[in-house]
Amino acid sequence: MTNLNQMPVVQTSQMSKFYRTGFWLNQKIESLKNCSLKVFKGETFGLLGPNGAGKTTLLKLLLGIVRPTSGSGLLLGKPLGERSVKERIGYLPENAYFYDYLSGWEFLQLTAGLFQIPAKVQRQRLPQLLELVGLSKSTAQKKQLRKYSKGMLQRIGMAQALINDPEVVFLDEPMSGLDPIGRYQIREIILSLKAQGKTIFFNSHVLSDVEKICDRIAILAEGELIFIGSLDELLGNSVTYHVKGKGGDLNILKRWVKELVFEDDFWFGQLQGEPQDFLASLRLMEAQLISMNLASSSLEEFFIEQLQKR
Numbered sequence: 001m002t003n004l005n006q007m008p009v010v011q012t013s014q015m016s017k018f019y020r021t022g023f024w025l026n027q028k029i030e031s032l033k034n035c036s037l038k039v040f041k042g043e044t045f046g047l048l049g050p051n052g053a054g055k056t057t058l059l060k061l062l063l064g065i066v067r068p069t070s071g072s073g074l075l076l077g078k079p080l081g082e083r084s085v086k087e088r089i090g091y092l093p094e095n096a097y098f099y100d101y102l103s104g105w106e107f108l109q110l111t112a113g114l115f116q117i118p119a120k121v122q123r124q125r126l127p128q129l130l131e132l133v134g135l136s137k138s139t140a141q142k143k144q145l146r147k148y149s150k151g152m153l154q155r156i157g158m159a160q161a162l163i164n165d166p167e168v169v170f171l172d173e174p175m176s177g178l179d180p181i182g183r184y185q186i187r188e189i190i191l192s193l194k195a196q197g198k199t200i201f202f203n204s205h206v207l208s209d210v211e212k213i214c215d216r217i218a219i220l221a222e223g224e225l226i227f228i229g230s231l232d233e234l235l236g237n238s239v240t241y242h243v244k245g246k247g248g249d250l251n252i253l254k255r256w257v258k259e260l261v262f263e264d265d266f267w268f269g270q271l272q273g274e275p276q277d278f279l280a281s282l283r284l285m286e287a288q289l290i291s292m293n294l295a296s297s298s299l300e301e302f303f304i305e306q307l308q309k310r
């Protein structure tokens with residue numbers, strides 16, 4: 001469980017970013033508006049939002065790739081963009097560029113060289129990373145990256161993001177374009193990093209995967225952070241009951257049951273109102289309750305509902 005009293009690993013305060021476009025640069029596009037959030041050590045934090053919501057902009061701001069127009073932020077206790085912090089983080093872009101004619105092994109060696117990792121350490125670390133991401137050493141040594149599938153490129157990209165044994169890992173749409181097997185493999189890698197105590201910050205459209213692996217999530221819409229918290233906090237107020245019964249007064253039932261459906265003398269639907277009052281109403285109209293099942297809303301349902309409110 002996250003200790004919210006500890007020093008945050010990632011922190012932003014009223015951070016905004018806008019760009020000027022047009023021939024005279026007289027048009028202003030706000031990509032991020034007054035974003036304040038905290039991510040703590042060991043958390044797996046998921047950032048959700050539709051295309052154009054500002055997710056990648058926020059990630060680039062945290063990484064120091066672009067500068068905020070206003071507001072501020074800290075990464076590992078240092079101002080965003082601090083050079084000394086960069087050797088302590090890992091990053092997998094959504095559309096990573098790979099040197100086509102290098103093998104996977106050569107690409108990882110190149111990345112390790114940028115971090116000045118000694119050759120002796122590389123010989124030990126590279127096979128370990130390949131095993132973690134599900135690639136064989138022989139394939140990585142012999143096969144050029146231009147011959148890799150999308151899933152294999154995503155896995156080698158994940159390996160390069162971990163080459164320096166980072167404290168914080170940033171992943172931009174890590175499941176994008178993958179088939180179900182590829183998504184499962186990336187999800188298992190993230191879970192293994194979580195087990196190691198790494199802090200993971202990632203953007204994603206794949207809500208079912210986010211639901212399975214994140215400690216907390218945030219929802220970004222039109223550049224604004226509209227929700228942040230754990231899944232229990234976000235979905236706790238969205239508990240519903242699915243009910244099935246027989247008999248009773250149709251007009252009264254319609255007041256209690258949404259989307260009321262009749263089939264073979266039974267009625268079905270979703271309860272609205274307090275369960276105890278509903279049960280009392282059934283007794284008064286001599287209706288029979290067959291079943292009442294608790295059903296929490298999914299993250300996808302909650303996500304769509306929040307966006308529709310805007």
